[in-house]
Amino acid sequence: MQVTFKIWRQNGPKDKGKFESYPVDDLTDDMSFLEALDHLNERLVVAGKQVIAFEYDCREGICGQCGIFINGRAHGPHDHMTTCQLHMRSFKDGDTIVVEPWRAASFPIIKDLVVDRSAFDRIIEKGAYISSQTGTAPEANAILIPKSVADKAMDAAACIGCGACVATCKNSSAALFTAAKINHLNRLPQGKAEQHTRVKEMTWQMNLEGFGSCTFTGACEVECPEGISISNIAELNARLLKSKISGS
Ligand code: FES
Known part of the structure; x- marks a missing residue:
């Protein structure tokens, strides 16, 4: 499976930030969404580039750490599901997936997809x-x-x-x-x-x-x-x- 992640990159609260696109292949249907981001980060490390900052802890839908906007919806396309419970089978081969941090003045962006809650x-x-x-x-x-x-x-x-x-x-x-x-x-x-x-x-x-x-x-x-x-x-x-x- 191949998708293009269009991800919000921002170095800190004062940085203007912008979207950057990352085509990623070798993904499988049964990978979780966060595992797909891990996969992308491994590629970035090998290429000597800055990894994408995102938050998680339990990866079991319990801790509430993993919130991001995916294609314009909080936690992605399904109702009543956390980002860490989302799997790549929810997307189609060739999709472009837009990934953004929470947008709220009371949750300032720390870096990339990580906000201060x-x-x-x-x-x-x-x-x-x-x-x-x-x-x-x-x-x-x-x-x-x-x-x-x-x-x-x-x-x-x-x-x-x-x-x-x-x-x-x-x-x-x-x-x-x-x-x-x-x-x-x-x-x-x-x-x-x-x-x-x-x-x-x-x-x-x-x-x-x-x-x-x-x-x-x-x-x-x-x-x-x-x-x-x-x-x-x-x-x-x-x-x-x-x-x-x-x-x-
Ligand atoms: S990582 Fe804990 S709820 Fe998603």
Whole structure:
């Protein structure tokens, strides 16, 4: 299989950047997309050229590190899939594949396809944890939680923080990410004690980081590899209103 990768090259945040084309052969259908980029990088090393910088960790759809735009879609052509789970059989022999980094002012480009997503870390630092002293691990069933509540909390907890929601949103909004992190904890009894401060602090940080406002286009839900529902954002808005009224 032979394809041409048209890849965004950028030396750093201040560099203007440009697309460069790389024809690559000897690819197979069962190679993952990242393995195809590895293959290209091996060729570049042999040719004494700079390798293409891209991020990954688990290569199993868990860590959220591997986000890139492929042919204009976050994580490539399939719904609810990370880049590392994408295989070359999704493309045709002779295809040109356009590869770009996440595009958002709050995610500045570090190099090539690698962006700085530390804005997400700073939102999490503001409240995506429980600070109460719990002592040793309690008996698992000491706090009874209805299955429907546990399921909804786990649905929100599925967010892997990849940033596809921001990159695909025309406003670069981080509302889906922030809502998922808040709702995960606020839906559970353990998260109730700090629910109001969590909502206020995390949304405040989200705005401080320069993410845009949510206008409910729904693009984030479509491109989210975990299929996190935008109903989380509606719930976040209701929680934010309640937290302001509560005065705590
Ligand atoms: S490398 Fe971990 S989700 Fe893709």
